[in-house]
Amino acid sequence: MSHDVVRLPGRFSLRVGPVSLVVRRRSAVTAGALLLVLLGAITLSVCVGDTYVTFADAVTAMATGGTGHERLINVLRLPRVVLAVAAGVAFGLAGALIQSVARNPLASPDVIGVSQGAGLAATIALTTGAGFGLLLPVSLVGGLAAAALVLYLGAKHGLAAHRFVLAGIAVAVILKSLIQIVMLAAPAIDAQRAQIWLVGTFAGRGYFEAAVIGIAVAVCLPVLVWAGKAADTTALDDDTARGLGVRVTARRTLLAVLGVVLAAVATASVGAVDFVALVAPQLARRLTGTERPPLWCAALTGAVLTVTADWLGRNVFGSYDVPAGVLTAALGGPFLIYLLIRRRRSS
DSSP states (O other), rough: OOOOEETTEEEEEEEEEEEOOOOOEHHHHHHHHHHHHHHHHHHHHHHHSSSOOOOHHHHHHHTTSSSSHHHHIIIIIIIHHHOOOOOHHEEEHHHHHHHHHOOOOOOOOOTTTHHHHHHHHHHHHHHHHHGGGGHHHHHHHHHHHHHHHHHHHOOOOOGHHHHHHHHHHHHHHHHHHHHHHHHHHHHHHHHHHHHHHHHOOOOOOOHHHHHHHHHHHHHHHHHHHHHHHHHHHHTTTTHHHHHOOOOOOHHHHHHHHHHHHHHHHHHHHHHOOTTHHHHHHHHHHHTTTTTSSOOHHHHHEEEEHHHHHHHHEEEHHHHHOHHHHHHHHHHHHHHHHHHHHHHHHHH
């Protein structure tokens, strides 16, 4: 199969057979830098903790064992790191897609109701005696059902950006109220189990949940390649997009569905690790200097955030294992305030 690279001002075009892809140089450099940062965060998370393990011993433990640290590395640390990477990638991609559709940096799965839908389903399951084996599929159905309701309400008039966001916020508020009602009516021990799940954590989870997220991303990969180009037209107003021959509603709906599916799978697997999907695309957009969040840079940024948050939660607070969702919320809250202030000044 033939391939050609065509250099353009500030970017280059890569053609492989009938498929061509235009890549901005700054975005490519940023993606490479983020990948190096992610590898550093993974190394830190695997090697540094209550017990320090050298990089060489960690690699040996993963490859052959026999260093005395194989359980620490292969059972306790590495599965959490792999899951954190998978969840961060999914959240970053979901946030970038949803923000592109909404044309609003304040839109994310935890703002428009996807996380709350999964949380309500998980809370009902945990407080009614359902086994943990049912938790992932039940919460996945809940997240997708909430997303379907938001898309239905938002698409009644062409999936207008403001209507999509307002519908999501309204659904999120209602679902969050229902979660509180279910928890108040449940026995204390069941309510506590549900609360732990709701804050989002990688503890007690690992390769299975990471595989579920990885399969979802892999299945969506062909559509994600298309979405990288299709998202360019979502920033245009409806009349301009239609003038270019773009089916606005169908394109935005497909991008939104792709985003909420990834967000629902990730939330069902690790709980509500809030604000990663909000923060990662905006950080990636600022690093690359683009008008919309670039998908793969957003994915890498999300992975860096989740791996770092998990390591901080395990090591900074003494003997307490603070859930990653608590730390991402502590980061995301001030960042959300910053975005609100910035948008107000721009207005």
